[in-house]
Amino acid sequence: MSTLELFRVFVxxxxxxxxxxxxxxxxxxxxxxxxYISQLKLDGFALMTDMVFVQQSAGHIAMxxxxxx
Numbered sequence: 001m002s003t004l005e006l007f008r009v010f011v012x013x014x015x016x017x018x019x020x021x022x023x024x025x026x027x028x029x030x031x032x033x034x035x036y037i038s039q040l041k042l043d044g045f046a047l048m049t050d051m052v053f054v055q056q057s058a059g060h061i062a063m064x065x066x067x068x069x
Contacts, residue, residue, distance in 0.1 A: 029054075043063040 032050050036058075037040060042048055 007063060011064060011067045014064065 028050070032047070032054050036051060036054050041049055
């Protein structure tokens, strides 16, 4: 099984269908992604930890979106 096929199996798991994303979380994530792309400096511990999460997850998120197609 190729890596792409394996990711597709994970994407189709029922557990992912149960994940809830709140509207305010979507808006915050968009803002953090924009800050990451613009290479803005963030102040505040919470924003910095969110930025680290985005940096570490960017590749995984991109692969997840590719697998959904």
